[in-house]
Amino acid sequence: MLQRLGEERQLKGMMLPDKDWQTHRHRLLNLQHLQNDIQKLKNRISELSFHPQPDDLSVMMIEDQLELLQRxxxxxxxxxxxxxxxxxxxxxxxxxxxxxxxxxxxxFLLLFTQGLFFSQGVG
Structure with a gap:
């Protein structure tokens, strides 16, 4: 049935965005994940700061991870x-x-929208 539908409607194939755009998109998604992970680590540090006797090693390890992710x-x-x-x-x-x-x-707006966001120019 799908084949017949395709033959009847002459459906066009999907065009993937170019490789450069895909690379930028992957980097932006990776950046978004990094930001989420950074916030999680900050929350863990904050949580430990309320503990009456936080484990120094745990705090140090979380701070090291946070520093790496921020870099x-x-x-x-x-x-x-x-x-x-x-x-x-x-x-x-x-x-x-x-x-x-x-x-x-x-x-980021340009890359997420493939240039659509500012295509007309803004004065």
Whole structure:
């Protein structure tokens, strides 16, 4: 039945986004996961601070993990903003011209929407 439906309606195949866009999308998703993990670790540290006798080793290990994830987050944010596709550069200028939107936010909006968000330009 599916084959017949496809033949009758002449359905077009789906086009995957280009490899560069997929790479940026994966990096943004990884960044989102890092941010979630960082918040979880901060919550654990906060939870331990209310304990009358927190285990120093546990606190130290969590703080070390937090520091590592924060370094990775910074590295990934820099990579994403530095390696913005050339065709998004003009749109980035439009994006940062919007009050309250910086380079990082504009970059993420461009990548998540594949350039649609600032495609008309904002004055």
């Amino acid at each position: 990775q987050q910074k590295q990934l944010e820099e990579k994403v903003t530095q390696e913005l596709p050339q065709n998004y550069q003009k749109q980035l200028v439009y994006g940062v011209s919007v009050k309250g939107i910086g380079k990082k936010t504009a970059t």
